[in-house]
Amino acid sequence: MKVLVTGVSGQLGYDVCKELTKRNIEHLGTASKDLDIVDKAAVEALMREFQPDAVIHCAAYTKVDLAEDEQEKCWAVNVDGTRNVAAACRELGVKMVYISTDYVFPGTGEKFYEPTDPVGPVNTYGRSKLAGELVVQSLLEQYFIVRISWVFGKNGNNFVKTMLRLAETRTELNVVSDQIGSPTYTADLAPLLCDMVQTEKYGVYHVTNEGTCSWAEFAKAIFELEGKQVTVHPIPTSEYPTRAVRPLNSRMSKEQLQERGFVCLPRWHNALKRYLKEITENA
Template structure:
């Protein structure tokens, strides 16, 4: 099997290629320097020349606030890019795995969203990622859509690294406490995606580490594990306005993973401890 992985320079793409290499599955990790997914012809020519059996599409525009002011660019990357890739996959008979997000939901209430629940994104980022989902579904039957949230990994910036950096100069931090979700460690997620792509168990899934917390809870766990003496003030989202509206409820049900024979990811606290060891914060 031969797999093309987009976004190799990011957190998830990096770990997916790492897992594929460890499993001795032929793969090629690509990024913007290789081809621009918003350029339909360039995308076609590159993928058609490589002729993978599958594409794991990890690259995306993820600057949520900036997305509100650059909708055309974001749509190009998050909606038209996946459409361009899906068209080539259809032509060469390749399967496609598209990474989506909790932001496709309105984030209301407290129930866990199921994969087939009605969507309703609150802003540009979520709307364009949902557009990418629909584009993939329009082009292909042999697709996986995997919605993730609160991602952290070695190769890139994330909430954990931000908190550790702030801990060097702050002894008190305000962190929102009414946005609830599940952190997702890319090293764990990558293993699941690589399990998934070799099957034909197509469809839409949710995949995050187990357990839920608020961003404030997450920050406290980071500081406790890393041995940082930082007091976290729990504040409501209303006291921390941002350009883009964040979903308050990012709980996503992973029952379908088990139903389809895939293993759930470990608890986020376990994942965080292993991540801090990977960063050599913990021994």
């Protein structure tokens, strides 16, 4: 099997390539400097040259707040770029994994969203990722749409690294406590994506580490595990305004994942513990 991985310079693309290497699966990882996915001809040329059996499409515009001011750029990458990759997959008969997000949902209530629940993104980033999903579904039959949330990994910036950086100079922090979701460790997610792409169990999936928490609870766990003396003050979203509206409820049901024979990821606290060990050892 040959796999093309876009977005290799990001947290997830990096770990996907690492996992494919571990499994001795031939692959090619591309970053934006190697392949501009917005350039249709470039995507087609690379796909024809490499002739993959599958594409794991991790490349995306993910700056949620900046997207409100860079809507065209966000749309170009997340929608037009995804269309170019999906169209090339269609032409060559290649299966595709599209990485999506909890932000496709409105984030209301407290129930766990099912993959089939009505969508309704509340910000530009979420709307662009949903449009990407619809593009994939309109062009392909051999696709996996994988919605993830609250991502953290070794290769890139994330909430965990931000909290650790702030802990160097602060002893108290205000952290939002009414946004609830599930952290997702890319080193846990990558093996599942590699398993998935070797099947024909196509469809829409939710994949996160097990368990839910608020950002404040997540921050407290980070400081406790690292032995940092930082007091976390839980605050409502209304006291921490951001450029982009954030969904309050990012809970996503993984029942379909289990029903289709895939193994759920470990609990988020366990994942966080292993991640902190990974970044400490590689510091």
